[in-house]
Amino acid sequence: MISLSSVTKLYNEGRPNGVRAVDNVSLDIGADAVTVLKGPSGSGKTTLLSLIGCMARPSAGRVMIDGRMVSGLPESFLTEERRSTFGFVFQRFNLIRGLTVLENVMLPAAPLGPDPQALAEAARDRIAALGLADKADTPVEHLSGGETQRAAIARALINDAPVLIADEPTANLDTDLTHRFLDIVADLRAEGRTVIMTSHDPRIWQSDLVNAVIEMQDGRVTGAFA
Numbered sequence: 001m002i003s004l005s006s007v008t009k010l011y012n013e014g015r016p017n018g019v020r021a022v023d024n025v026s027l028d029i030g031a032d033a034v035t036v037l038k039g040p041s042g043s044g045k046t047t048l049l050s051l052i053g054c055m056a057r058p059s060a061g062r063v064m065i066d067g068r069m070v071s072g073l074p075e076s077f078l079t080e081e082r083r084s085t086f087g088f089v090f091q092r093f094n095l096i097r098g099l100t101v102l103e104n105v106m107l108p109a110a111p112l113g114p115d116p117q118a119l120a121e122a123a124r125d126r127i128a129a130l131g132l133a134d135k136a137d138t139p140v141e142h143l144s145g146g147e148t149q150r151a152a153i154a155r156a157l158i159n160d161a162p163v164l165i166a167d168e169p170t171a172n173l174d175t176d177l178t179h180r181f182l183d184i185v186a187d188l189r190a191e192g193r194t195v196i197m198t199s200h201d202p203r204i205w206q207s208d209l210v211n212a213v214i215e216m217q218d219g220r221v222t223g224a225f226a
């Protein structure tokens with residue numbers, strides 16, 4: 001369970017261009033559940049996701065993961081928390097150019113020191129499950145938008161992290177690939193994992209798989225539907 005308590009995030013605090021991107025949000029996000037953040041552009045969805053994923057610290061308020069308070073942790077602990085708890089599909093965590101799809105997908109597992117052969121096999125399986133097997137050895141800069149998105153999803157899944165965090169994961173996917181992504185989400189939920197994503201995509205929020213939709217506007221939560 002992830003809990004946010006009166007969380008606020010200010011950018012450029014005290015300056016004329018200051019923004020209250022997340023404004024006093026309190027929220028409980030269930031484990032073994034699929035939660036979608038929905039709302040207009042600029043409403044604070046990505047910022048909220050980055051606070052949940054320990055990629056940014058709140059300006060005020062607390063973020064708790066399974067009863068552990070993470071919002072006040074020093075950077076080295078946050079890095080460890082990110083690595084052990086989350087898989088990310090985020091524009092900001094872009095794939096590394098010059099490396100192949102396979103190398104990119106293997107990368108988050110490298111610090112955990114696994115057997116390289118077993119890791120490569122697991123990575124190829126993830127890549128194949130997303131219909132990208134024929135691109136596994138292609139440098140990521142040669143991929144299309146949808147292929148890049150799928151490589152990012154494969155990378156996010158490689159560590160079998162308990163929580164998948166995804167920012168607009170189906171933005172570049174056609175209907176067939178969106179359904180494939182939803183099948184993966186169904187598997188993750190069945191395995192007892194937590195999925196939290198932002199989405200503008202009605203195919204996502206209307207899916208039976210989604211347990212909760214949280215609506216945001218101007219940095220605030222304006223509605224939550226189970």
Ligand SMILES: Nc1ncnc2c1ncn2[C@@H]1O[C@H](COP(=O)(O)OP(=O)(O)OP(=O)(O)O)[C@@H](O)[C@H]1O
Pocket residue numbers: 011012019020021039040041042043044045046047048198
């Ligand atoms: N690094 C930053 N520095 C300054 N302002 C920022 C930064 N990141 C986001 N903002 C601002 O914070 C507000 C919320 O942005 P955020 O990206 O969280 O919204 P969003 O709902 O995810 O939007 P979109 O649907 O367009 O991705 C916006 O006004 C945005 O301009």
